[in-house]
Amino acid sequence: MRTIDWVDDAIVIIDQTALPAEERLLRLTTVEELIAAVRSLAVRGAPALGVAGALGVALAVRIGSDLEEQVRAIETARPTAVNLARGARRAASRIPDGPEAVLEEALAIRDEEIAASAAMATRGADLITELCGPRPRMLTHCNTGALAAVTVGTALGVVLELHRRGALGDVIASETRPLLQGARLTAWELSRAGVDFRVAVDGAGPFLMARGEVDAVVVGADRICANGDTVNKIGTYAHALGAHRAGIPFLVVAPESTIDADTPDGAAVPIEDRTQDEVNGSFPAANPAFDVTPHDLITAIVTDRRVIRPAEKW
Known part of the structure; x- marks a missing residue:
């Protein structure tokens, strides 16, 4: 099971606040829900946060309002880990190319982190x-x-x-x-x-x-x-x-x-x-x-x- 992924036009995460008592999935369909999950530590860890930032921008583009403000809100949801802002900015760089390009970039970040984990191990x-x-x-x-x-x-x-x-x-x-x-x-x-x-x-x-x-x-x-x-x-x-x-x-x-x-x-x-x-x-x-x-x-x-x-x- 992946900690975070994109499923049917939504971000799906394992709710880490519920573990170990309950293995619960959260389906996030708005930027506000993603930011709340990041701040509550429902999703956490530098690589996972980088993916969360990128997928959050993909979600924002699909919603399509106040993009600049929403990207900034994702970047700053937690200030210390560099991956969150870096993932959001990288996905946001594809906004001029349209929603599918943004999602493609976000999923590329996800796949790169998966490959990186295997190499580090x-x-x-x-x-x-x-x-x-x-x-x-x-x-x-x-x-x-x-x-x-x-x-x-x-x-x-x-x-x-x-x-x-x-x-x-x-x-x-x-x-x-x-x-x-x-x-x-x-x-x-x-x-x-x-x-x-x-x-x-x-x-x-x-x-x-x-x-x-x-x-x-x-x-x-x-x-x-x-x-x-x-x-x-x-x-x-x-x-x-x-x-x-x-x-x-x-x-x-x-x-x-x-x-x-x-x-x-x-x-x-x-x-x-x-x-x-x-x-x-x-x-x-x-x-x-x-x-x-x-x-x-x-x-x-x-x-x-x-x-x-x-x-x-x-």
């Missing part, structure tokens, strides 16, 4: 085996599987490819507070795949690394800056620090479409702050959705085309 699994040897024990954060990337996934795609090869130890899925994308979504995907795993609270990750229970950390990315700084779900930075201290590889797996050469470093990225109600409905709360991992803490970035060593010039 293979390249990432090869690199992990090279760095860690047979049956590495992995820690991952947030959700980076098919739910985040149409099919297969990014970082979790690497984990599942190692499992497919019979070359995976166990997996620790970091809970990912406050919305539990790890404890809900990654755990759901790992369970369906038959992978041995444990869920751990976010703060336990660095200590589990220090205790020798993790051989490598593998995460995704919502934006990779020109210098290699990486923006990902809040909590990623702490895992990078833990991996650095423990002397184990810290890998970022993300498609080339996530690299933003126009943003020099992590300090230039707008970080989305979400409502305090997600954390605590009674007291004031800080709730940044993302953090920045400096490039010098990253062992390698694995894309669908190459392996990048951020500590080196690239």
Whole structure:
């Protein structure tokens, strides 16, 4: 099943807010419904958001009113992940050619992300085996599987490819507070795949690394800056620090479409702050959705085309 697709002139998504209790599909027929799904995290993950942005423009063109305003609303529905705006702009570039051309471009983006996931899974699994040897024990954060990337996934795609090869130890899925994308979504995907795993609270990750229970950390990315700084779900930075201290590889797996050469470093990225109600409905709360991992803490970035060593010039 694809996380997001175009079916009978509508966008169809797996509602990620309902998992793991219910596997529910949402049919989105207006731009407003798409934007609400993006903001509520019914659809999320950088590659899936890129497809959502493109298909949203295809939907807007079919509706045919206030196109410029609707495209801008799609682009800015979530500000941190670069794929959403990039997908919307690419599809919008075909507006002069008509609705079918826009849809064709959006579906091309979907198909490119599917192919990219397969390539990253293979390249990432090869690199992990090279760095860690047979049956590495992995820690991952947030959700980076098919739910985040149409099919297969990014970082979790690497984990599942190692499992497919019979070359995976166990997996620790970091809970990912406050919305539990790890404890809900990654755990759901790992369970369906038959992978041995444990869920751990976010703060336990660095200590589990220090205790020798993790051989490598593998995460995704919502934006990779020109210098290699990486923006990902809040909590990623702490895992990078833990991996650095423990002397184990810290890998970022993300498609080339996530690299933003126009943003020099992590300090230039707008970080989305979400409502305090997600954390605590009674007291004031800080709730940044993302953090920045400096490039010098990253062992390698694995894309669908190459392996990048951020500590080196690239």
